[in-house]
Amino acid sequence: MQHATLNNTQAQVKYNRPVVYFLLLWTLLNILQAYTLELHADEAYYWVFSRMMDWGFYYHPPMVAVFIRIGDTLVHNELGARLITLLSSTLALYLVWLMLQRYAVSAKWFILFMGGVLIFHVYGFTATPDAPLLFFAVLFYFFYQQYLDGDSWVLAIILGVIAACLLYSKYHGILLIGFTLLSNLKLLKRGSFYLTVVLAFALFVPHLIWQYHHNFPAVNFNLFERSSGGFDITYGFNYIGAQLLIGGPLISWFLFYKAFTTKIKDAFMRCLMVNAAGVFIFFYLNTLKVDVQPHYTLIAFVPLVMLALINLKQREFNPIWLYRLAGANIILIVAFRLCLVAGFSFLKENGQLASYYGFRDWAKAVHAKAGDHYVIMKDEYQNPSKYCFYTNSLKGFAYDSRYYRTTQFDMWPFEDSLQHTNVYYLTQDKIHGVTTDSIDVTGKWYGGWVNNARTYQKVICKAAVDTITAAPGQQQAIDLTITNPYPFTIDFSNKGAVHPLAMEACLYLGDDLAAVQPAANDFYNLPPIKPGGQVRYAFTLKAPVKKGSYALFFSWRTEPFEGSRNSTIIKLTVK
Structure with missing residues (x-):
């Protein structure tokens, strides 16, 4: 008996050893x-998240900030920011291996397939919300497999916590939860299942409260701003091509074919099938209205490869041609990754990859000019975030103008702190009378000082109506409620101001700015507004002469900045 046990142990060690080395x-x-x-x-943007911890952020839930904060606390460099991501990636692959052991999957094919999926390589070290999403998705499958083996209140609690972590990682986690239930409606007959649901919801409540207090920015962004577009036949083709690329440039076609021709023999396999098919189909249907980003399907590749x-x-399929093809696929991916490490010039010049190079030196050059003052950049969150990371500070600020969209920088208190201070304005365009310096790192940059800075990026302007119909040239009074969200009193007077304020109505016809109409002089005589206070103002708008459907919003502008977007869009129809 001892001899048999020893042989089984040795066989198991031999079975696992290649995977351990991998x-x-x-x-x-x-x-x-x-x-x-x-x-x-x-990644730099999410690092700033980690320095401004909260129950939610404009785009995403906060789990990525937790991952980054833990590693960055240990050591502040690129490895520190990515440390938990790369460790969780290794653990996720090991858990997949454990789940597959009951199906007697070959270690050789596990290594060739799991190591050949390009998107697993990307999120093996990249610290974005997809990294915790991938980890908790695998962890969910791991414990769900055990939960199917036997009803357990302990496993129900564990699954509830993991489900909450999925949602705190990325909203896409709801797809995994939903498709898992759809694959096994018998779960509704288990009392412990309802404990999982209640616990997951209870743990997610703080994020929902945060969304409520911030007017549900994630809902507005994901369902309206990001989804605004229209049908384009190329979206669907781009989506299919991208999935074949990120699934492994040489083997993805085989993975899809084999996964979706697998014989389903138990509830867990059915869960894998429904999740893989469901996620891919869900995002393909999204291409009917928007260009879907390829990595959105990340959680579908786990069940795809497992199947x-x-x-x-099942078929004892072991052809030598597939072995060679899968090996070549891994070599191709690893070679590309090593080229990234080497930093060849042709990669640095690629628009998608240029972000990985040169910004450490860029931040040093900018800091040499700006010192410890705030550095303002317009219409981007990327470079202000990089400046923050590489100076280990929170002195980079994104000024989101009327021509850009809202970002997390519009919600953070950075702007509060720079009021009436001297700030360094960094731009890629020369501004007469402002930019006096030039920086030749990662491109051509121009910088200059703005003394006694004055901005109103957070001012909230709400119109009494969201649609207006007018005749060409007709004047209409629009009733506006203006709210001060700052922790200090603000006023709009230009008396003695270094940088005069202009409150303006901006009208867009399609993608073109059709007209800008300033407020009347009485606007600048409005009384000061205390923190949290409001004032009313009737803005007289003159409808454009050209008939059409316009997008109207209101903007507060102070030189040398281009003006912020301070209201939601009002639909103006001129007919």
């Missing part, structure tokens, strides 16, 4: 890349 190499490659490659712009591996075992 995971070790996987981790080392991710450490190398995480340490040598500068932060991508989005493909199970299929190989």
Whole structure:
């Protein structure tokens, strides 16, 4: 009996050993890349999230900030910011291996397939919300597999916590939860299932409260701003091509074919099938109205690869041509990653990859000019975030003008702190009388000082109506309620001001700015507004002569800035 047990143990060690070596190499490659490659712009943005911890952010829930904060607390560099991401990636792959053992999947094919999915490589070291989403998705599958084996209140509690973590990682987590339930409606007959639901919801309530207090910015952004567009036949083709690329440039076609021809023999396999098919179909349907970003389907590739591996075992499929193709696929991906580490010039000049290079030196050059003063950049959150990370400060600020969209910088208190101080304005265009310096790092930059800065980016302007119909040239009074969200009193007077204020109505016809109409002089005589206070103002708008459907919003502008977007869009129809 002892001899048999020893043989089983030795066989298990031999079975697992190649996977252990693979995971070790996987981790080392991710450490190398995480340490040598500068932060991508989005990673730097999420690093700022980690310095401004909250229950929510404009685009995403806060789990990515937690991941980054833990590593950055240990060491402030690129590796620190990515540390939890790369460790969770290795653990996720190991958990997938454990789940597949009951199907007697080959270690060789596990390594070739899991190591050949390009998107797993990307989020093996990249610190974005997709990294915790991937980890908690795998963790959910791992414990759900055990929950199917036997009803357990303990497992129900664990699944409830994981489900909440999924939602705190990225809103896409709701797809995994929903499709899992759809694959097994018998869960509704388990009392413990309702504990999972209630616990997940209870843990997610703080984020919902945060959304409520901030007027549901994530709902507005994801359902309206990001989804605004229209049908374009190329979206669907782009989506399919992108999925074949990120699934592994040489083997993705085989993964899709094998995964979706797998014989379903248990509830867990059915869960994998419904999740894989459901996520891919869901986002394909989204291409009917918007250009879907390729990585949105990340959580679908876990069940896809698992099903493909199970299929190989079911059919005892082991062709030498596939082995060679999968090996070449991994070599291609790893070679590309090593080229990124080496930083060849042709990669630095690529628009998608340029963000990984040169910004450490750029931040030093800018800091040499600005010192500890705020540095303002317009219409982007990326470079202000990079400046913050590489100076380990919160002195980079994104001025989101009327021509841009809202970002998290519009919600943070950065702007509060720079009022009536001297700030350094950095732009890629010369501004007469402002820009006196030039910086030749990562492109041509121009900078200059703005003394006694005055901005109104957070002022809230709400119109009494959201649609207006007018005849060409007709004048209409629009009743506005103006709210002061700052912790200090504000006023709009230009008396003695270094940078006069202009309150303006901006009218867009399609993508073109058709007209800008200033407020009457009485606007600048409005009384000061205390923190949280409001004033009413009747803005007299003259409808354009040209008939059409216009987008109207109100903007507060002070030189040398281009003016912020301070109201929601009002639909103006001129007929």
